[in-house]
Amino acid sequence: xxxxxxxxxxxxxxxxxxxxxxxxxxxxxxxxxxxxxxxxxxxxxxxxxxxxxxxxxxxxxxxxxxxxxxxxxxxxxxxxxxxxxxxxxxxxxxxxxxxxxxxxxxxxxxxxxxxxxxxxxxxxxxxxxxxxxxxxxxxxxxxxxxxxxxxxxxxxxxxxxxxxxxxxxxxxxxxxxxxxxxxxxxxxxxxxxxxxxxxxxxxxxxxxxxxxxxxxxxxxxxxxxxxxxxxxxxxxxxxxxxxxxxxxxxxxxxxxxxxxxxxxxxxxxxxxxxxxxxxxxxxxxxxxxxxxxxxxxxxxxxxxxxxxxxxxxxxxxxxxxxxxxxxxxxxxxxxxxxxxxxxxxxxxxxxxxxxxxxxxxxxxxxxxxxxxxxxxxxxxxxxxxxxxxxxxxxxxxxxxxxxxxxxxxxxxxxxxxxxxxxxxxxxxxxxxxxxxxxxxxxxxxxxxxxxxxxxxxxxxxxxxxxxxxxxxxxxxxxxxxxxxxxxxxxxxxxxxxxxxxxxxxxxxxxxxxxxxxxxxxxxxxxxxxxxxxxxxxxxxxxxxxxxxxxxxxxxxxxxxxxxxxxxxxxxxxxxxxxxxxxxxxxxxxxxxxxxxxxxxxxxxxxxxxxxxxxxxxxxxxxxxxxxxxxxxxxxxxxxxxxxxxxxxxxxxxxxxxxxxxxxxxxxxxxxxxxxxxxxxxxxxxxxxxxxxxxxxxxxxxxxxxxxxxxxxxxxxxxxxxxxxxxxxxxxxxxxxxxxxxxxxxxxxxxxxxxxxxxxxxxxxxxxxxxxx
Numbered sequence: 204x205x206x207x208x209x210x211x212x213x214x215x216x217x218x219x220x221x222x223x224x225x226x227x228x229x230x231x232x233x234x235x236x237x238x239x240x241x242x243x244x245x246x247x248x249x250x251x252x253x254x255x256x257x258x259x260x261x262x263x264x265x266x267x268x269x270x271x272x273x274x275x276x277x278x279x280x281x282x283x284x285x286x287x288x289x290x291x292x293x294x295x296x297x298x299x300x301x302x303x304x305x306x307x308x309x310x311x312x313x314x315x316x317x318x319x320x321x322x323x324x325x326x327x328x329x330x331x332x333x334x335x336x337x338x339x340x341x342x343x344x345x346x347x348x349x350x351x352x353x354x355x356x357x358x359x360x361x362x363x364x365x366x367x368x369x370x371x372x373x374x375x376x377x378x379x380x381x382x383x384x385x386x387x388x389x390x391x392x393x394x395x396x397x398x399x400x401x402x403x404x405x406x407x408x409x410x411x412x413x414x415x416x417x418x419x420x421x422x423x424x425x426x427x428x429x430x431x432x433x434x435x436x437x438x439x440x441x442x443x444x445x446x447x448x449x450x451x452x453x454x455x456x457x458x459x460x461x462x463x464x465x466x467x468x469x470x471x472x473x474x475x476x477x478x479x480x481x482x483x484x485x486x487x488x489x490x491x492x493x494x495x496x497x498x499x500x501x502x503x504x505x506x507x508x509x510x511x512x513x514x515x516x517x518x519x520x521x522x523x524x525x526x527x528x529x530x531x532x533x534x535x536x537x538x539x540x541x542x543x544x545x546x547x548x549x550x551x552x553x554x555x556x557x558x559x560x561x562x563x564x565x566x567x568x569x570x571x572x573x574x575x576x577x578x579x580x581x582x583x584x585x586x587x588x589x590x591x592x593x594x595x596x597x598x599x600x601x602x603x604x605x606x607x608x609x610x611x612x613x614x615x616x617x618x619x620x621x622x623x624x625x626x627x628x629x630x631x632x633x634x635x636x637x638x639x640x641x642x643x644x645x646x647x648x649x650x651x652x653x654x655x656x657x658x659x660x661x662x663x664x665x666x667x668x669x670x671x672x673x674x675x676x677x678x679x680x681x682x683x684x685x686x687x688x689x690x691x692x693x694x695x696x697x698x699x700x701x702x703x704x705x706x707x708x709x710x711x712x713x714x715x716x717x718x719x720x721x722x723x724x725x726x727x728x729x730x731x732x733x734x735x736x737x738x739x740x741x742x743x744x745x746x747x748x749x750x751x752x753x754x755x756x757x758x759x760x761x762x763x764x765x766x767x768x769x770x771x772x773x774x775x776x777x778x779x780x781x782x783x784x785x786x787x788x789x790x791x792x793x794x795x796x797x798x799x800x801x802x803x804x805x806x807x808x809x810x811x812x813x814x815x816x817x818x819x820x821x822x823x824x825x826x827x828x829x830x831x832x833x834x835x836x837x838x839x840x841x842x843x844x845x846x847x848x849x850x851x852x853x854x855x856x857x858x859x860x861x862x863x864x865x866x867x868x869x870x871x872x873x874x875x876x877x878x879x880x881x882x883x884x885x886x887x888x889x890x891x892x893x894x895x896x897x898x899x900x901x902x903x904x905x906x907x908x909x910x911x912x913x914x915x916x917x918x919x920x921x922x923x924x925x926x927x928x929x930x931x932x933x934x935x936x937x938x939x940x941x942x943x944x945x946x947x948x949x950x951x952x953x954x955x956x957x958x959x960x961x962x963x964x965x966x967x968x969x970x971x972x973x974x975x
Contacts, residue, residue: 235854235932236271236297237874238305239263240283243348248309249287252641256280259644265782265814266877268851272932276300278341280379283307284646290598290639293349294374296383298341302856312371312382313345314355320388322360329353347371352424357386366460367392369426376680377688385429391455394426395463397440401501403474405466408447411439412455430455440464473539474500475546481597482553482607485527492526495535497548503539510535511667525554534631536662550604551662553631564630564738565592565609567788568770571739573757574708575615587616587760590626593772594788598627600636601652601676608636629653632665633739648680649689649749655697665717666733670697673719675728679749689749695719695728705732705742707759712741721747737762769796769827769839779849781878785825786812787839793829800825817878818846820926850928851876853902853918857934863909864939871916872903873931879920885930887915909938 236255240248240263247267254260255271256279263269282294293312297303316325318338326335327344329351334344347353349371356366367384374381384392393412397405397419404423409416413436417425430436434455440448447466479496495508499521508516508523510533516523537548570591577586590611597607608627618624619642627637638649654674657663663670672695679689696719703716714732721728730744743757772786785798789811798806798813801824806813823846827839854874863869871884884897884904889912897904906916914936921927 232276232300232859233273234276234299234302236274236281236299236303236305237854238269238307239267240269240285240307240309241267242288242309243311248285248307251288251307252284252286252646253307254282254284254646256282260641260646264851265778265780265784268877270851270854274299281305282374282376282379284641285309291349292373292375294376294379294381295343296341296380300340302854308346310349311346312349312373313343314347314353314369314371315380315383316342316344316355316357316386317383318342318357318386318388320357320359323386323388324358325386326356326358327353328356345371349373355384355386357388359388361388363388363457365391365457367426367428368394368460370420370422370424387429389432390429391432391457392426392428392460393430393455393462394424395461397423397425397464397466399466399468403501405442405447408440408442410464411441412436412453432457440466473503473541473546476500476503476506476537476539476548478535478537478548478550478552480552481605485554487527487529492524493554494522495525495552496522497537500539502541504541507538507540507545508535509538509661511661511663511669527554534662534664534667547662549602552605553607553664565628566766566770566790567592567594567772568763568766569738570763571737572760572762574760576756576758577752578754578756579752583617588757589614592788595630596627598637600629601650601678602654602674604652606630606636633733634665645681649677650680651675651677665697668699670699673697675719675747677749691747691749693728693747694722696722703732707741709741709759709761712737712759714741766790768837769793769829771825771827771839771842773842773844775843777845777847779847781817781819781846781848783815783818783823783844783846784812785815785844787827790829790837795830797828797830798825799828820846820848822846848926850879850920850922850926852928853882853920853931855916855918855932855934857916859933860935860937862937862939866907866909866938866940868905868907869909869936870903871897871906871934873918875902876920876928878922879928880922881920883919883921883927885917885919887917889913909936911938911940913937 240251242248247265248263251263251269252260253263253269253271255274258271258274261269261271276299279297279299280294281297282292284292288309291310293307295313296315297305314327321338323338324335325338325342326333329347332347332353336342336344344355352368352370354366354368356364358364365386367386369382369384372381397408397410399405406419406421406423408419410419410425410427412427412430413434415427415430417427419425432455435452436455437450438453439446439450447468448464449467477498479498480494483493485491485493497506505517505519507514533554535552535554538545568591570589573588573590575586575588590613592609593612594610595607596610597605600606607630609630611626611628613624613626622640622642624640625638626635628634629636632653632655634653636651638647640647652675655663655665655670656672657669658671675691675693675695677689677691681688698718698720700716703714705712705714712732712734714734717729717731717733718727719729720726726746728747731740732742733739734741737759739762740757741759744754746754748755769790770788772788773784787796795807795809796811797804800815805815823844824841825844826841829837853876856872856874873882881898881900882902883895884906885893886896886906887893888910890910896906916934916936918931919927
């Protein structure tokens, strides 16, 4: 009995412990993120890439919809890249603990707030904006228009509050959380404008308070978030390495966050002017002129406006009427001057002067093929790269200058199927100013700037005949977690040699040869051979490619020349949605465009794009016809679009798994899918057989016939012509009617165990007394 009693006591005590078997078999929670991308007007946005850090990117379909599945719970960063709507991005933080519907608006973003004070309330205000919200794990306000200022205020239960003012931005891979605020009780924010002694804004200046640093934006505004109240810290203000406000100590107090700053340095040089006129094209025989205008800053006595290396205006006016006298590409530069010196406008503008019958230098559809060799050698050996002009776009280079560019679609025979790649080529110098490459696993975005000057320091361009110096700047954003971004800034000397013969796989060419040599290490960073007939480089050696290669060499294989018929931007393809988006390039002085579908006219007008809605499955052939002023008509080549519509998956809006103990009706619900006629609810019972229990147009159904054990639900969507989607995600419902009865006894188990333990203990000690 002495040996058995302790064992019985242990077993009884152990039997009273609660055991949750369901946790041992509980699957890991994953969720879906779905949404739409729209314009502010409500119209569907262009093709947009959505990327959650750590997951492959997805693209919106023709309806603007996107979908992520199997996203783990927790904090994530999500990014939208509006590729066809200005190439802008928007980054934000999200927290996943259930399926998430997240709709984006082009050029809008959210302000997110986190706080450890669960009793706090929050408000946001801006132009025509006023919202109030209670505490949440991740509070979000928006989406709101970017590049606007907003005030966010936290109100605490002790009557205190704090406010932060910020300018809503898109963010970047390096700084994705520029719109996220941490507003804990006991902290505060400092924000304001930095100006000089005359009240002028001072951009790109570092303001440091304690360990926190903020750089002023173009308006001179800064924000520092998360300062601890009661601390005494240093405040420093530096522009580059120049201290413009002497470092001094401040006490962080619980007061209004405004903290405007004024530089202690008196400006003496003129304020840099800015062109108000953008780069432009003009025809020489139209008997017209172009008014070029600019701003005038303080301390300016007069201006010098230069066309290439020649000063064409000197005076105090802020405008000049330009009348072209010869065909070509020209660059305007502007300088403000006073007795203390001069300062040039950061931005330069270009003018392309065309003859009456001249089309764009590069037209849509022009293409060039290159054999590309890498050093060290690529594992694939020589690559074949095709660059095709698909349009024009004005972008800002890394010097802040707006440049008109040709947009090229770039394709390599070794590219993965999901890779997209584009180059933006400066229309004046024919050099890259921007690159973008993306696959499902990463993206790389490069921004560049070229500043060419003459021997006298005057601005010029590469083809002017007198460039001597080139300042090159590049930033590469590498969209791979943990991968550093790339940055180059070099000063170079240019050597130009005319009438140089060079051999390429496509033939021998007479060229103008450009050698651009780095002044720091005397390495020939670029060697370029230009041919007028090809209208492009026939050979390039790039020893500063901004990649893992030491050098990249391009040899011309083939080129299309200037197209003599209209060209499609849209390529032949197979699409999985019902709407067909077609785009073609402008052609000379076309009077009108006509779009033919399988030989039948479906559009006539002056637009260069059209979306055809709700196309049936099938193969469609398209041509564009242009009518010229003479009445002549020209037909494009045919492109083929095969429509193979795939219906989107409906998404069950139920828990992945749940346990029930009664046979009451169970609500089965799912998301709505556009343009479908029916939904089917499929039930798999404990015997493994699957049965359709509902078919109709509703997006929910009350089910009242659960099998004992595991029940599985899935949804399918379809249309009346017999096409249907794949099966949706699953929801498992475990039905255990006996568990309910057992639950009535469970509350007494602990009491029973305790009483049994006491009884056995009494018997045990009585036996010991008798034995003794």
